[in-house]
Amino acid sequence: xxxxxxxxxxxxxxxxxxxxxxxxxxxxxxxxxxxxxxxxxxxxxxxxxxxxxxxxxxxxxxxxxxxxxxxxxxxxxxxxxxxxxxxxxxxxxxxxxxxxxxxxxxxxxxxxxxxxxxxxxxxxxxxxxxxxxxxxxxxxxxxxxxxxxxxxxxxxxxxxxxxxxxxxxxxxxxxxxxxxxxxxxxxxxxxxxxxxxxxxxxxxxxxxxxxxxxxxxxxxxxxxxxxxxxxxxxxxxxxxxxxxxxxxxxxxxxxxxxxxxxxxxxxxxxxxxxxxxxxxxxxxxxxxxxxxxxxxxxxxxxxxxxxxxxxxxxxxxxxxxxxxxxxxxxxxxxxxxxxxxxxxxxxxxxxxxxxxxxxxx
Numbered sequence: 001x002x003x004x005x006x007x008x009x010x011x012x013x014x015x016x017x018x019x020x021x022x023x024x025x026x027x028x029x030x031x032x033x034x035x036x037x038x039x040x041x042x043x044x045x046x047x048x049x050x051x052x053x054x055x056x057x058x059x060x061x062x063x064x065x066x067x068x069x070x071x072x073x074x075x076x077x078x079x080x081x082x083x084x085x086x087x088x089x090x091x092x093x094x095x096x097x098x099x100x101x102x103x104x105x106x107x108x109x110x111x112x113x114x115x116x117x118x119x120x121x122x123x124x125x126x127x128x129x130x131x132x133x134x135x136x137x138x139x140x141x142x143x144x145x146x147x148x149x150x151x152x153x154x155x156x157x158x159x160x161x162x163x164x165x166x167x168x169x170x171x172x173x174x175x176x177x178x179x180x181x182x183x184x185x186x187x188x189x190x191x192x193x194x195x196x197x198x199x200x201x202x203x204x205x206x207x208x209x210x211x212x213x214x215x216x217x218x219x220x221x222x223x224x225x226x227x228x229x230x231x232x233x234x235x236x237x238x239x240x241x242x243x244x245x246x247x248x249x250x251x252x253x254x255x256x257x258x259x260x261x262x263x264x265x266x267x268x269x270x271x272x273x274x275x276x277x278x279x280x281x282x283x284x285x286x287x288x289x290x291x292x293x294x295x296x297x298x299x300x301x302x303x304x305x306x307x308x309x310x311x312x313x314x315x316x317x318x319x320x321x322x323x324x325x326x327x328x329x330x331x332x333x334x335x336x337x338x339x340x341x342x343x344x345x346x347x348x349x350x351x352x353x354x355x356x357x358x359x360x361x
Contacts, residue, residue: 048115049128051142054079056107059100061257066100069130070122071111081113081127088217090178090195092131092139095215097178103132110139129217140195140215143167145188156185159206166208167196175214183216193217243356244270253337253355259323260350261334264288264297267357271346277333286326286333288343295343297326297335304335304342317342 054071057078061067069081083100091098092110103109110131117123131139144161151157155170169175175183188194197213240253240260244267253262264286265275273290284299295306302325307316322336337355340346349356 049112049142050115050125051110051112053108053110053134053139056103056105056109058105058255059103059257066103068124069100069103069109069111069127071109078122079113079117080122080124081111081130082124083127087127088129088178090129090131090140090215092134093137094133095140095176095178095195095197095213096180098132100130100132107132108134110134112142138197138199140197140213141165142193142195145190145192145194148185148188148190156188158188161191164206165201166206167198168208168210169214170210173211173214175216177216187216188214239353240350241354242267243354243358245272245358254334256324260337260355261324262337262355262357264326264333264335264339267337267340271340271357271359273343284328290343290345293344295339297339299328299333300325304339306343317344 052073054073056069057072058070059066060070066083068083071079071081073079089098089100090096111127112129113125113127115125117125129142143158143165145158146161146163147159149157149159151168153170155168158167158169159165160167169185169188173185175185175187177183177187194217195215196209196211198209198211200209202208240255240262242249242251242253242262247270249266249270251263251266253260255261268275268288271290273288276287278285278287285296286299287294287296289295289309292309293306294309295304297304302321302323304320304322305317320338320342322338324336326333326335326339328334337348337350337357340348340357345360347356347358347360
């Protein structure tokens with residue numbers, strides 16, 4: 001469900017009457033918010049952030065820790081979000097702390113990140129908060145408390161720090177901390193960051209809404225986002241050109257974290273090898289072989305060993321692990337490009353967006 005903005009003269013008049021108390025305190029902000037559905041821009045003395053719905057294109061990890069997430073925004077812009085200790089990850093459905101360990105290419109997220117970006121391609125930005133599990137539900141909006149004004153009937157009206165939104169809450173509003181502790185409006189003091197879930201926003205200025213659910217992120221001063229990314233993560237292309245022997249293939253490699261993987265059959269056959277597939281005892285196996293060696297890989301197992309086919313010769317390579325187990329997507333088996341080193345007799349070079357596999361001379 002997306003947030004809605006409505007022209008409602010009657011409702012605007014009712015809400016406007018109770019917002020007069022803010023008039024003396026509200027200054028016109030330097031920038032106004034754009035559509036709450038896809039992009040928000042909030043400016044205070046301490047923080048300048050952008051927010052957008054996006055699709056995950058690539059998750060970059062180092063030693064199992066997510067360091068950055070490459071996203072494609074709804075207007076087709078690519079941005080690398082650098083993940084640090086300051087980054088919060090919240091489940092949009094439950095409002096609880098979530099992790100990035102299950103995040104994968106194709107997932108929809110809503111991300112809040114610094115407006116200060118590098119001039120690299122893609123641009124990089126320090127990520128403040130990611131909402132996962134967005135589904136079709138309304139995505140939460142991130143605010144800081146500016147002014148709190150008590151109203152009648154146990155209501156509270158909060159003018160956010162940017163001065164562009166009045167958010168009303170009452171005893172029916174579910175207010176919790178990130179760990180699920182029940183809180184009250186008294187926990188929302190000046191400078192507190194919070195997530196608010198709401199559907200309807202009146203088109204007055206400031207905009208006005210009622211929050212059905214609120215999750216308090218902190219009671220400290222607004223968190224300053226780094227003006228530059230705290231760590232520069234090497235960008236891995238999402239598509240890798242493959243040169244096998246002296247042929248540039250039509251198929252592409254891709255990256256799983258820092259490991260470049262390639263379609264096994266297409267590369268092997270371009271190098272003069274044969275590829276076969278079989279199922280046995282509930283397991284799947286792919287075998288790559290040439291005139292001198294053979295290697296059988298078990299799908300889902302990061303273990304690569306080859307043996308000689310020469311009569312009378314004894315030769316088995318030591319088991320090698322390359323960080324990614326062979327896997328099947330849409331009928332195509334993918335494995336790390338380095339696997340051809342385990343097959344013996346091949347050199348593998350991975351650099352500058354190109355994977356080159358050549359037979360040793």
